[in-house]
Structure formats: structure tokens, C-alpha cells
Amino acid sequence: MPDWSRIEALPSPTLTELFDQDGDRLSRFSLDVAGLHFDFSKTHLTADAVVAFTALAEEAGLAKRRDALFAGEHVNVTEDRPVTHTEERGEGAPELVAAAKRCHERERALIDAIEGGAMGDVRHILHVGIGGSALGPDLLVDALGREEKRYDVAVCSNVDGVQLEDAFARFDPHATLLVVASKTFTTTETLLNAGSVLAWMTDHGVADPYGRVIALTAAPDKAVEWGVDETRVLPFNEGVGGRYSLWSSIGFPAALGLGWGAFEELLEGAAEMDRHFRLTALEKSAPALAAFADLYYTQVRHCETRAPFAYDVRLRLLPPYLQQLEMESNGKGTTLDGKPVGRPTAAITWGGVGTDAQHAVFQLLHQGTHLVPVEFIAVIEGGDTLGEEHHRQLLLNAFAQGAALMKGKASEDGARNYPGDRPSSTILLDQLTPRTLGALIAFYEHRVFVNGTLLGINSFDQFGVELGKEMAKAAAKGGGDFDPSTTDLIKRAGLD
Ligand code: F6P
8 A cells, every 4th residue: 555644744835935945946846748838836746745756656556557558458447448548549559559540540531521522511510428428529629619610519418408409599400410429329318319409300301310420439339229320330449438538539520620630630749748648757747746736735735626727718618628537537435456545536626717717716716715726727829819918918817826826915904815825737838739739638637547546546437427327217217216305306396
């Protein structure tokens, strides 16, 4: 078992003291990888802490587990399978890389066929999927698709029909492609939504609605059984977890909407981060340093949450994307060998978009009683064309918030006192491109992996989501063994 006591025993000077004590602090705790600048200097990480975490990583077998991940070994022990999202971007076990390439070639051929008119008039893409089958593609299209307007894309995840009806109001059923994204092809919400899209097409006189469906799945047989023609089923490897799946055919709307070249750049950016993670010593590894800081705050300072803020509207879907990635991966209570983990695991990820968030939730960050490690994600080159002032203000706000959180401002008047010493890290992209976004997302994936490994948990299963699904299914069939409160709610809503 890794020995956490040396981490817990570390002294904890204030951030200002840390800068005063170490003239090299900024260069020690900042680094550049794949067009991304990482600045961890405003966290409480110290050289001693990094040494202690590196020793802990060794005890936890991080290097071995990382090698096993890239070698295609069955690191997902509870489901007894490899974890193959890095192979989707060409990094990892050669036979799995080759298999992923074959899937990508098939995807590309279908995209070429659609572009060539094989599916008739296609202007609208209705992507139906949920969780990892929605959050990733939605992020990609929203972040990168502003200039590229070849297709209008709607991602519908919720079983609430309002979301679908919003898309129906915008879209022409005769020019719509229905993309059904589901790794398992069993997810209730997705299949219900997909069926409703087909009904909408039929009601509007589309002659062959099934002829306008594309399936993205690791269960191709189920998609075919559901009615999708085999030629329009884009498979991917079962080892690609849902929340790690945007690199696979699940990224189809981005690959079609942004163009295959852009999609390949996304994969290359991620692969560059993979190589950085695989080949760099931990004290110079961006994912490892970020994870060490995460663990310092959860384990030593008992922080229950962490808050990433995107200071760029193009990245507004990054915080919800990270919520699934981080909480579904590391929100666990059991170790790899099935024992209670005995310490806090993933922090609760929340966050939002700056500068909006400054006028809503930053009060708590500056003066509240919770210590919340904040993360600023910003892009040097802005996305607007209104002149420099908007972007200048946006970036300066991000930087000023980090400075204010750290420095604080003493006042005799408690209401006007800012305690300071509040940590933040900053990730600065040179530009927002498919390549840098790929590197950014891969950075988060590896950070999650380091966190999970040092905690001794499996970041790649998600059994915690099953019970609620089972109970909803039982209730939908009129069954289920419910408590008096739930039974009453079902009755009041007229659902019994
Ligand atoms: O319920 C959680 C989950 O299993 C996620 O892990 C997954 O991303 C999502 O549901 C959707 O699953 P599927 O892609 O199989 O429809």
C-alpha cells in the first residue's frame, strides 16, 4: 500500500511564502507541451511535495500501470479488458492501433460518400447519444465548428422530448442525417430518442428514414438488429470507454462537420500529449503535476471540489465534459483489489465560463469557507473579430482572478477582507485548433489516470450508474420495489 503519511506531513507555507522562498518557482512549476502552457506555480505544490508524490507514484506502480495501459493489457480489471482510447490516436499496442485505423478508414470512406452525395441532401446532423456518446462530440463541434458551417449539428442527449423538439423546429427532415451514438446500443434514452427521430421523419414524408441513419457503436450487431444497414454502422473497439470515446467513430459529427483533416489533427494533438505522458519524467509531466496538485488538495487540504473555468466561450462545454471524465472515472469507493479505498477519491468537478462566473460564483471562491482549487483555461488568440479589446479584457480578467485569489487583501472589516492563499492553475493555449484541443483533452485523460492510479482505483469502469438505470427500467414496466416516498411521487405524477 502506498504510504501517504509523508505527503500528509509536508509543511504548508502560503503561496506568497512559496514564491518568496523560491526564485525559480515559476519555471519549476510551469511547462509547455503541444501548444499548451501549464502554470502550476499558484498551487501549493513544492519541490518536496513532488518528490514525495513521485515516491508515492512508484509505490503505486504508476510507471508499470502506464506501460500496461499503452501495451493494451487488461488494466480495466473489473471488466477484464484493455483500455484502448490512446490506440484511436495511433499510440499503444500495434495490433490495437491497426484495428482502430481500420475503423477510421471505414468512417472516412462513409464521410467521403456522404460528401459525394451518396445520402442525398444532407445539411443537418441530428446526433443522438448520451454521456460520453454526446459530451465529447458536442464539445468538439461547439469549440471548433464556429467557422466551418457546412452542416448544422444538434446533439440531443436528454430523454426529455423538449430537446428533440427544439432540433425538429430547426431542421428539415429531408436533409437530416440521424446519427445514433451508443457504445452499448442499449441505452434507453438514446434508443427512445432515435425512434422519435425516425417517427418525425416518417411523419414528414421521408420515404426511407432508416436509410438516413448512421450508427456509432462498439456493438455493431445490436445496431444492425435495431435496423441500421451494416454499411452505415461505424464500429469501435470495446476497450474505448464511453467518456474516452470522442477519438473513435463517436467523434463522427466533428469528423464530418469539421472535415477529416481537422479530425486527424485532433488525434495528432492527443497523440503528442500521449507521448509526453509516456516518455517524460513525472516532475516534468503536465498530467502528473496536475494530478499531484489534485491529490494534495483532496488528501491533505480536504478539498471536496475543484473548479475549472473556461475563459473562452468556445470552450464552454469543457467543464461539463470534465465532470463526466473526472467524476465517472474516479468517483469510486473501492480499490483495484476490491477493498474500501479508505480516503477521499475524486473531487467534485464543477466550474463554468469566465467572465460570467466571476459575477455569479467567484464570491464563494474569494471569501467563502470552502477551499476550492480553481483552474483557468484560456486561449491567447481570441475567437472573435471585434477588435482586440474583448479578448484583452477576457484574458486579463482570468489572470487577475488568479492573482487576487492568491494575494488576497487584508481588511479590518471582515466583510471586506480577502484571506488570499487560494490556489489556482492556468492552462494557456496558443490558439484553439483541433490539435491543441486534442492535446488538452488527452492531458485531462492522463491526469485522471494518474489520480486513479495513486488512489489505487480503476478509473475505467462505472458500475455506480447502473442501479438507478435498473430501477427506472423497473418503474417504466410498472414494477420496482420502492419506498413510500418514491411510490407516492410516482402516483402523484400519474405514472402508476
Ligand atoms: O450511464 C453512464 C454511461 O454508461 C456512460 O458511461 C456512457 O458514456 C453513457 O452511459 C452512454 O452509454 P452508451 O454509449 O452505451 O449509450
